Amino acid sequence: xxxxxxxxxxxxxxxxxxxxxxxxxxxxxxxxxxxxxxxxxxxxxxxxxxxxxxxxxxxxxxxxxxxxxxxxxxxxxxxxxxxxxxxxxxxxxxxxxxxxxxxxxxxx
Amino acid sequence: xxxxxxxxxxxxxxxxxxxxxxxxxxxxxxxxxxxxxxxxxxxxxxxxxxxxxxxxxxxxxxxxxxxxxxxxxxxxxxxxxxxxxxxxxxxxxxxxxxxxxxxxxxxx
Numbered sequence: 001x002x003x004x005x006x007x008x009x010x011x012x013x014x015x016x017x018x019x020x021x022x023x024x025x026x027x028x029x030x031x032x033x034x035x036x037x038x039x040x041x042x043x044x045x046x047x048x049x050x051x052x053x054x055x056x057x058x059x060x061x062x063x064x065x066x067x068x069x070x071x072x073x074x075x076x077x078x079x080x081x082x083x084x085x086x087x088x089x090x091x092x093x094x095x096x097x098x099x100x101x102x103x104x105x106x107x108x
Numbered sequence: 109x110x111x112x113x114x115x116x117x118x119x120x121x122x123x124x125x126x127x128x129x130x131x132x133x134x135x136x137x138x139x140x141x142x143x144x145x146x147x148x149x150x151x152x153x154x155x156x157x158x159x160x161x162x163x164x165x166x167x168x169x170x171x172x173x174x175x176x177x178x179x180x181x182x183x184x185x186x187x188x189x190x191x192x193x194x195x196x197x198x199x200x201x202x203x204x205x206x207x208x209x210x211x212x213x214x215x216x
């Protein structure tokens with residue numbers, strides 16, 4: 001699969017920005033709810049430090065994932081679809097070849 | 109103030125262990141409640157990462173503070189009294205000279 005040098009029109013970049021923001025909002029909402037639920041059940045500092053470790057990992061992953069860089073967008077969208085934060089319908093309007101590549105990556 | 113080479117009898121070490129455990133329990137309970145309260149009010153990931161930073165700092169501080177080492181106990185007890193996690197009554201039974209040193213340090 002040829003992934004280097006993929007060009008994104010301005011319209012596609014706009015669609016991609018909206019899709020990324022949508023996924024970010026969905027994942028944020030779910031994470032905040034998960035943290036609220038977990039926090040209520042914490043009974044001691046050992047469990048609190050486990051939550052701290054969880055947040056360290058999630059922060060590292062999310063801060064790395066939601067960066068708008070055309071060169072990595074195909075991979076990021078495939079990951080977000082796999083994780084359930086995006087549906088293919090959120091990517092409507094992108095060049096069909098890009099959508100095909102994204103779907104192919106989600107199956108790997 | 110002479111703080112090096114302070115000797116702790118076995119009875120004093122037992123009292124110190126109990127006092128340290130008492131302070132740890134009090135501070136843990138307060139921290140868990142604070143985290144529960146803060147978590148309920150978090151509205152976005154920026155605020156969640158601020159909580160993560162807060163936990164990083166508290167974890168570092170608490171893990172360093174609650175270590176049973178006779179050489180640093182006078183300082184640790186002075187700190188715990190200053191922070192409100194111990195009262196002087198929790199240190200009853202320690203050599204009066206140690207109690208005097210702890211009180212003096214809390215006033216520095």
